[in-house]
Amino acid sequence: MISEVEKIFSEFLEKKDLKLTSQRRTILHQAVKARGHFSAEELLGFSKGADRTISKATVYRTLALLKDSGTLEEHDFGGGKKLYEKAQGRRHHDHFVCIRCGKIIEFENDQIENLQDLEAKKQRFKVVYHSLKLFGFCSSCK
Ligand SMILES: [Zn+2]
Ligand SMILES: [Zn+2]
Incomplete structure (x- = not known):
């Protein structure tokens, strides 16, 4: 590696x-x-x-x-x-970000990835990379 x-x-x-x-x-x-x-x-x-x-x-x-x-x-x-x-040697993932404590949670979701690909195709947009972040409160902060 x-x-x-x-x-x-x-x-x-x-x-x-x-x-x-x-x-x-x-x-x-x-x-x-x-x-x-x-x-x-x-x-x-x-x-x-x-x-x-x-x-x-x-x-x-x-x-x-x-x-x-x-x-x-x-x-x-x-x-x-x-x-x-x-960035290398691992699967693509996206992130939840807690806006109170700063905790970052990674997730992988093939359905979300596929939807993004589908939408890009519709827009005839060539995606080079993406970074999806969802901001909010983690389970200990909400
Ligand atoms: Zn938190
Ligand atoms: Zn990460």
């Missing part, structure tokens, strides 16, 4: 005349290892834990590259706070 992700990312970097430096590799590994959704600050913490010499600027620049290469997905779950999660 990691070697495949690493290959895709290094090919992406090559096209931009960039190299998969050891710091970039460390940040990539931390991002892929992270569970669920994480912020840039959290990725900085994980990366510094693995290599103290990694700077905030390097993490933020690498994060942008991870996003552009399709390795990570970026979500705005409200309030302008951006969270990331790995």
Whole structure:
């Protein structure tokens, strides 16, 4: 899994005349290892834990590259706070977002996916990606 992700990312970097430096590799590994959704600050913490010499600027620049290469997905779950999660090697899913405690619940629903495909076909729209978010209160907040 990691070697495949690493290959895709290094090919992406090559096209931009960039190299998969050891710091970039460390940040990539931390991002892929992270569970669920994480912020840039959290990725900085994980990366510094693995290599103290990694700077905030390097993490933020690498994060942008991870996003552009399709390795990570970026979500705005409200309030302008951006969270990331790995995009490869897992099934597509969508999210419920609790607007009180910030809890994020993932769901997969083939019927919803099919309806979206059907609607896109009707509109003759070619969907490249989508992100469905439903905002409200989780079971402990409602
Ligand atoms: Zn909640
Ligand atoms: Zn998710």
